Amino acid sequence: MSFSPFRRRLVLGTGLTILLLLPAMASFAGDPYLITLFSRILIYALAAVSLDLIIGYGGMVSLGHAAFVGIGAYVVGILSFHVQDGSLLLSWPFELQASDAALLVWPAAVLISALMAVLIGSVSLRTSGLQFIMITLAFAQMLFYLAVSLEAYGGDDGISIWSRNRLPLVDLSDDSSFYYICLVCLLVFLYLSHRLVFSRFGRVVRGAKQNELRMQSLGFPTYRYKLVCFSIAGAGGGLAGVLIANQNEFVSPGLLHWTHSGELIVMVLLGGMGTLFGPVFGAAALLLMEELLSAYTEHWMVFLGPFLILVVLFAKRGIYGWLSGAGGNHA
Amino acid sequence: MLKLRRVEACYGSSQALFGVDLELADGSVTTLLGRNGMGKTTVVRSIMGMLPLRAGVIRLEGREIQRLPSYAIARLGIGLVPEGRRIFPNLTLRENLLVAAANYAGASEPYTMEHVLSIFPKLSDRLNHFGNQLSGGEQQMLAVARALMINPRVLILDEATEGLAPLIRAEIWRGLTILKEKGQTILVIDKNIDALLRIADHHHIMENGRVVWSGSSSQLAADKTRQSRYLGV
Numbered sequence: 076m077s078f079s080p081f082r083r084r085l086v087l088g089t090g091l092t093i094l095l096l097l098p099a100m101a102s103f104a105g106d107p108y109l110i111t112l113f114s115r116i117l118i119y120a121l122a123a124v125s126l127d128l129i130i131g132y133g134g135m136v137s138l139g140h141a142a143f144v145g146i147g148a149y150v151v152g153i154l155s156f157h158v159q160d161g162s163l164l165l166s167w168p169f170e171l172q173a174s175d176a177a178l179l180v181w182p183a184a185v186l187i188s189a190l191m192a193v194l195i196g197s198v199s200l201r202t203s204g205l206q207f208i209m210i211t212l213a214f215a216q217m218l219f220y221l222a223v224s225l226e227a228y229g230g231d232d233g234i235s236i237w238s239r240n241r242l243p244l245v246d247l248s249d250d251s252s253f254y255y256i257c258l259v260c261l262l263v264f265l266y267l268s269h270r271l272v273f274s275r276f277g278r279v280v281r282g283a284k285q286n287e288l289r290m291q292s293l294g295f296p297t298y299r300y301k302l303v304c305f306s307i308a309g310a311g312g313g314l315a316g317v318l319i320a321n322q323n324e325f326v327s328p329g330l331l332h333w334t335h336s337g338e339l340i341v342m343v344l345l346g347g348m349g350t351l352f353g354p355v356f357g358a359a360a361l362l363l364m365e366e367l368l369s370a371y372t373e374h375w376m377v378f379l380g381p382f383l384i385l386v387v388l389f390a391k392r393g394i395y396g397w398l399s400g401a402g403g404n405h406a
Numbered sequence: 407m408l409k410l411r412r413v414e415a416c417y418g419s420s421q422a423l424f425g426v427d428l429e430l431a432d433g434s435v436t437t438l439l440g441r442n443g444m445g446k447t448t449v450v451r452s453i454m455g456m457l458p459l460r461a462g463v464i465r466l467e468g469r470e471i472q473r474l475p476s477y478a479i480a481r482l483g484i485g486l487v488p489e490g491r492r493i494f495p496n497l498t499l500r501e502n503l504l505v506a507a508a509n510y511a512g513a514s515e516p517y518t519m520e521h522v523l524s525i526f527p528k529l530s531d532r533l534n535h536f537g538n539q540l541s542g543g544e545q546q547m548l549a550v551a552r553a554l555m556i557n558p559r560v561l562i563l564d565e566a567t568e569g570l571a572p573l574i575r576a577e578i579w580r581g582l583t584i585l586k587e588k589g590q591t592i593l594v595i596d597k598n599i600d601a602l603l604r605i606a607d608h609h610h611i612m613e614n615g616r617v618v619w620s621g622s623s624s625q626l627a628a629d630k631t632r633q634s635r636y637l638g639v
Contacts (some may be wrong), residue, residue, distance in 0.1 A: 146488060249532070275504065275505060278501050278504065278505035280496060281496055281497060282494040282496075282497055282502075282505055284496065285494050285495060285496055286492055286494065288456060288476065289488065289492045289494070291475065291476040291480070292454050292456070292476045292477070292479075292480050292486050292488070292507075293477075293479045293480055293505070293506045293552070293556060294477050294480035294481040294506075294508060294510055294556055295477055295480075296475070296477045297477070303423075349496075
């Protein structure tokens with residue numbers, strides 16, 4: 076089975092049009108909160124797409140992806156703290172001044188997230204199945220408690236960020252501008268993910284998901300391929316963390332908690348695991364449900380559970396697969 | 407080309423191979439015969455580095471390979487068509503071929519997608535179908551074609567025609583005949599003795615983890631008693 080090309084284009088075209096026109100529609104409706112809500116959806120979509128790279132395409136079910144989101148956010152938070160404080164970021168072995176310039180902070184955050192993913196992945200990927208899930212969870216919880224213990228950076232209370240990062244020509248403090256930056260980040264990451272998934276590298280990772288030994292006997296050191304994929308996903312998570320920190324102007328250890336990783340997995344499952352665009356729809360569905368239902372009851376998750384069961388039972392490829400007209404192998 | 411000397415291998419505490427000697431000459435088609443459970447697939451797993459040896463040496467063109475990981479052995483030029491096909495069901499037929507495409511052994515006239523599709527022309531119509539959308543015969547042809555895409559010095563086929571319809575089997579044997587004519591070194595494990603007698607140059611019969619007989623096609627064809635005793639023909 077495969078996606079119906081017409082329905083797929085229709086769904087994606089409609090979705091993209093809505094996203095492009097959203098600030099104008101929000102302004103027309105007189106509800107600027109919509110921009111904030113959809114910025115959040117775009118950011119979580121980015122995190123979910125990055126998670127889907129390893130879960131959906133690589134078969135690596137990680138319960139620690141929030142750690143990379145948290146690392147990205149904390150890099151922004153810690154640098155912002157030192158800029159505000161006027162203190163040095165490092166005084167030994169050399170003096171290093173903090174910065175709030177997005178062109179410096181964002182790549183640094185993404186790089187640090189990717190390096191942490193290499194570190195965590197190099198250990199975790201020596202296991203598989205349930206052990207892999209547990210070891211990624213353990214690493215994420217270690218980092219969670221590390222964040223809680225950072226009293227200089229607010230400990231359990233987190234760090235307040237005085238102002239969003241500075242970007243040349245774009246005022247990130249303007250919600251509409253920030254929204255479009257989030258949209259660009261998501262679209263660029265989707266494009267790169269598409270290139271990755273359908274490259275030779277992506278074929279090796281997808282093949283290894285089905286039969287790792289077989290892929291090795293074709294000449295591929297699958298561990299290295301999976302590790303690179305894991306670190307790319309970590310980098311994506313880090314970028315999402317950067318955007319979350321800038322949007323909320325606040326960073327707390329909760330971002331690294333395993334329940335946050337669970338939410339990202341739910342987004343991937345809801346939207347369509349192993350599809351590029353599915354996690355975007357999953358993030359939108361979950362956050363919109365939360366927004367709408369939480370207005371009526373604080374126990375909105377009671378409704379999420381049955382909905383998730385229905386999607387898993389009747390929409391094999393999630394909401395995106397259902398909207399696009401089938402359960403193809405990928406898209 | 408490929409030599410096994412006194413190879414011993416175990417599954418846990420259970421020994422499966424007891425000093426297996428085997429030699430594949432360059433450009434030859436060699437078979438490994440025997441009833442089920444005699445150790446044929448274990449030999450293949452040992453060659454491919456999927457099962458560590460307890461003792462013995464495996465050499466590919468003089469180089470010891472028994473301690474190398476599977477991917478390194480494949481890169482040295484051993485292509486495997488595994489038992490049970492094992493194609494990648496979540497990749498299209500084209501992707502199954504492209505993912506394997508390499509010339510690790512530096513073949514002067516490497517196999518390309520066009521080459522392998524000319525050997526198995528039935529695959530040409532199914533390039534955009536996913537692996538799990540192919541018939542058993544197509545999957546088997548794809549498994550052979552994919553192994554060729556790494557341009558192996560030695561091609562190993564483990565039960566390549568098992569469970570296939572006679573017409574599809576004939577297609578596989580026809581493909582192997584073309585490969586033999588091209589000078590491809592091949593190790594075949596199969597039960598179809600008539601076809602193997604036609605195609606292969608040398609045969610080795612295994613029983614209880616040992617090679618108990620080796621000889622040419624004419625010798626094996628003439629020895630009906632041995633065929634009956636070891637192969638159940």
